[in-house]
Amino acid sequence: MPELPEVEVTRLGIAPAITGLRLQRVRLGKPLRWPLGCAPELLHGRVITGVRRRGKYLLLDLDQGAVLVLHLGMSGSVRILDKDNPPGPHDHVDLVFADRLLRLHDPRRFGALIYADSSDAPHVHKLLVKLGVEPLSEQFSPQTLKTGFQGRSVSVKQALLAGDVVVGVGNIYASEALFLAGIHPKTAAGRIGPARLAKLHAAVVQVLAQAVEKGGSSLRDFVAADGSHGHFQLSAQVYGRAGQPCRVCHAPIKHIVQGQRSTYYCAQCQH
DNA sequence: AGGTTGACCTGTCAGC
């Protein structure tokens, strides 16, 4: 369920709640996408020294340079709860502290919690090696897209989603960013000129930054760390609006499938 | 090397 904004909002929610706390124990439910990678007991007594984000991965820093890599998959959400709160059938990770716990709720179990020690430094873990630039950092520029898309025949929608050029743009925000930039989602990534790449760069930043500001409320069933369900606002320009009138030109929004994922666009506004 | 496809797993909703 989460794209970068939801992961970032989750980070902002849990960081103040667990930074500096000592882990008492780890409770695991059903298996997730990957195994933890160490004995849970190894984590007992370790201290959370900070919470970072890389793409859609949350990085819980531990003392001694180790890291717990947390991914929410398609259906994951993280909450801070009272220590005695009993787990439900889809609660597959509890990091238990003295008075509270951090819980991963993930019905589809595409998420993961992975222990990484310093042996994978500086990448933290091999899963993070091929990730592209952070879109909300100064590293991200129109040049990032120019270099990354150069010579690539894949559609710009799929290139955005792939995450090897720029991270964090998921299926919803890819459609939204392309609409904002006026670019047709089927356009070959390598055939977009500098001026349009500049528009796309600005659109990606705008869409993601705005979603973070709104607290990730753009996703239907996103649950923040404090348990609040962000009010889902029908703020999408195109996503999920097949057949409905474009908010700009009133032409009907189109729906296509690219790489087995839904794409929405306005054929009149996007070329 | 880049592009394409299948796989992972469960809940929800539309249609019959």
Place this chain on the structure above:
DNA sequence: TGCTGACAGGTCAACC
């Protein structure tokens, strides 16, 4: 009401 199929916010691994 119950069954079936399509679909859902991610992304890796295996194939061409």
